[in-house]
Amino acid sequence: MSKQYCFMFGEHPNPTKAILGGKGIGLADMTKFGLPVPYGFTITTECCHFGKDLPADVEKQIDECIKKLEEKSGKKFGDPTNPLLVSVRSGAAISMPGMMDTVLNLGLNAETREGLAKKTNNPRFAADSYRRFMQMFGNVVMEIEHDKFEKVLASVKSKHSRVLDTDLTTEELDEVIVGYQDLVRKEKGEFPTDPRVQLRMAIDAVFGSWSNPRAVTYRRLNGITGLIGTAVNVQMMVFGNTGDRSGTGVGFTRNPSTGEAGAYGEYLLNAQGEDVVAGIRTPHPITLMEQELPETYKELMAVFQLLEKNFKDMQDIEFTVEEGKLFMLQTRSGKRTAAAAVRIAVEMVEEGLIDKEEALMRIDADSIPQLLFPRLDDADKKNQKLLAKGLPASPGAAIGKLAFTAEEVVKRLAAGEKDLILAREETCPDDIEGMNAAKGIVTARGGMTSHAAVVARGMGKCCVSGVSALHIDADKQQMIVGGKTYGPNDFITLDGSTGEVFENKVQVVEATVSGHFQTILDWANEFRRLGVRANAENRKDAMKAREFGAEGIGLARTEHMFFTGNRIIAVREMILADQVEKREEALNKLLPYQRADFVDLFSVNEGLPVNIRLLDPPLHEFLPSTKADMKQMAEEMHISVEKVEHLCASMHEINPMIGFRGCRLGVVYPEISRMQIRAIVEAACECVEKNANYKFGGIEIMIPVVAHVKEVEILREVALDTINKVFAEKKQTKERIPYKVGVMIELPRACITAEEIAKVAEFFSFGTNDLTQTTLGYSRDDAGKFIPVYLEKNVYEKDPFQALDQTGVGELIHMAVERGHKGRSDIHCGICGEHGGEPSSIDFCHRAGLDYVSCSPFRVPVARIAAAQAAIREKRSKQ
Structure with a gap:
C-alpha cells in the first residue's frame, strides 16, 4: 500500500505540525473541537520536495479528497450549476506570515461564474469573486506582476469615479475581468479554464513558494531551519x-x-x-x-x-x-512583541493556565532587547510637530530619514546612511529585506493585522500603520501630509506605542526594568544555574549592567580605557619608547588613569567579582597614523618626526591579529603588566581606605591570548610579585582583598593544553571571538565577504561569529573544561566573547558545564532568561 500524503481535516492518525504544518494542524484541531470549519484536506509537508513532479499516487489521493469534499459540501468541482470553489493555501510548521502563496476562489471560469451567480442570486458577488480569482491566480501561479493587475483595476475605478473596489457594479467588474483577460493573454497566453488544471497549477505554485526569495529571506532573518517544507491546504470556499x-x-x-x-x-x-x-x-x-x-x-x-x-x-x-x-x-x-510575550506569560501564570517554567519557555530570549530600546520622551513630544496619527501596530521608537521602497532602504544603507524609515502606501511580502533593514515602518493604509503590522511585530520593529493623512508616492520619492512635502533627506519620528508620526527628531529616554518584565527576570533567577556577568570597563556601562541584574564584571577590557582625553598620547609614548626607562616614564603617566577607572568599577560592583583583562589588542591600533599625530608625538617625546615615522614603520605586522599582542606584550615588556596590576591593586586598596566595610566579590586578573603554560607562569610571577609589593606598601592582605590570576582561553593550543595551564591558572574565561577566528581560520573583520554565501549554501546554519560553532569551537571548549578540571578541580570557567549573550550559545555553555556567561550590559536580561531556559530544557530532557 502506498504512503498516504493527503488527509481530510481531523483524519490524520498522528497529527503534528511537522507533517501537517501550522495551518493544517490548526484546522484539524478545530474540526475535532466541532467548530464551524469549512471542509478540506491537507497535502503534507513531505510532498514539498517533489515540487511540480508530484507522484501519481499523490495525484490520485488529491482526486479522492476532492470527491470526499464534494460529498461533504453537496457541491461539484467544476460543475456549472452548483460549483464547488476552493482555496489553496500554504502552511509550514512555523508561521511565516505573508511569505508564501495563497489562491482563493479556485474553480471559476465563465460557466461556473454564471452558475455561482444563479445559485446565490448575486451576480455582483460572482463577478467580484471571478476578478479576485483571476488576479490572484495570475499573480501567484502565472507570475504576472501584481501591479499590472492593480493598474487595470485602478483604470476602471477611475473611469467610473469609484473610490473602493466594493463600489464597482457588476458591469464595471466585467470591464475589469476583460482587462485581466487581455493582460494575461498578452503576458502568458490564455488563462486556464479547466478547474482540475487550475488546482494542479495552484498546488505546484504553493509548494514552489517555499523556495521563493522572500520566504528564504524570512527564514534566514528569523533563524528558521530544519523544516522540510510547507504543506498545502485545499479547503471549500466560504x-x-x-x-x-x-x-x-x-x-x-x-x-x-x-x-x-x-x-x-x-x-x-x-x-x-x-x-x-x-x-x-x-x-x-x-x-x-x-x-x-x-x-x-x-x-x-x-x-x-x-x-x-x-x-x-x-x-x-x-x-x-x-x-x-x-x-x-x-x-x-x-x-x-516582546512586551506582549512577557505580559501574556506572566498573566497566564496568574490565571492558572500555565506554570512559571512554561512561562519562561514561551519567551523568545532574542526578542528581549526590544524591551530595552529607548522610548520617546513625553515632554519633548509636546514640543514637536505632530504630523499625523495612525494605528500603533508595533511598539517602540524609530527616528530616521524617509525611504520609499524596500530596495531604496537596502541601497542607501549599503552606501553608508544609518537610520531610515520605510514609508509605503502598504507593504507587501516582497518588501521583507527592506523592512528588516529599516529603523521603522509607516504605512498610509492597512490595519493592526495588515502585512506591515504582523511582520513588524515579528521582527520587533517599530511600526505605525493606517495613517490615512499621509499620501506616499514611491515614484516621486515623497510623502505629503498637511500640504507639506517630505523627501529622502527629511527626518521623521515614529511612536509605535501610540501611532503618532512627528516631524524631525524627538528626544528619547532610557528604558527601565519593571513590572511584568521584572517578574520574568526574577523567575529566571529561580531556575538558572549559570551566572550572568557583563562586559564593561566604565562606570556608566557597569551601572547599567548591574541595573539589569549582572552578577559582576566578566570582562573589563583595559585597552578601551586608553582612548579618552590625553591618555592616547601617553599610550603612544609607551609603545614608541625604545628604552625601558622611557617606557616606564610613560606608564607612570597612565597609572593614575587606570587606577581611577578601576576604582569606578569596584565601587559599582561592591560584593561582586570583577574580571580585568590585561592589555590585549595589537599595538598598531594605538599608533599615530596621520602627519599631525606623528608631529605631536615627536614634540611630546622630543625626537624628530622622521624618528617617529621610523618607529611606527618598524612595528608594522603582516597579520597583527595573531602577532605581537596579549600576553606576548607582558612577556617581552613586563613593565606594562606591572603597571596595570599595580593600578588594579592600588584601586582595591583605595576602596578599602575609603570604606572600611567595603566587601570585595573577588578581583580576577586575566592574562590574554595564552598559548603556552610558560607564558602563564612568567606573567603569574609578575602579577604575584607586584601584588605583594603593593600589599606591603598599603598594609593589606589577600584575606581583605581576595584575588585570582587566570587566563583568557582564545587559542586552540590553550584548549588542548588546558590541564597544564590549569595548574598555574585559577580560572578560565573563553574569548570565543578570537577562538572562533583561530579555529576556523576566518578573520572576523573580513568574514562578511563570504559568510552570507556560506549561510545561503548551508555551510553553517548561523554566522559563527554570532552563534557559537558548537561542533567545532564548542568541542575545543568541552575539551578545555574537562582537561582544566583535571589540572585544578575547582577551576572556575566562563565565557566573555560576543556569544555570551546569544541564546543558543548560552544553552551550549550550560550543557558544557561553564560557571557563567558574560555579555554586553543590554544583553544581560537576554542571558538571564536564556540561562533559565537552558536549565529547564535540561530538566525536561531527563523527565
Missing part, C-alpha cells in the same frame, strides 16, 4: 464578499502588541481575507462587529475563549462570515 451581512477578519485572543487580555483584531464587511492582511482597505476594530453582526460576534467570542483555554496560549485566528454564518479558517499561536 464567502465574505456576498454583501453587508458577510465579511472577513483576523483576531487575537489577546493584544499582540501589548499583551492586554481580551479579544483584539479587525474585520471588513463584504470582503475576503486578503483584503484585511494586505492592507488594501483599513479595516474596523473587531469590537465594532458586536453592533453590526451581534449574534455572530457572540459566537466568535465563545470560540476565542475555547481556543485559548485549549491551547493555553494567545491565538491568532482567521474567520469568515457568510450571510451571518461564522466559519473558522485558522488558529495558531500568535506572533507578538
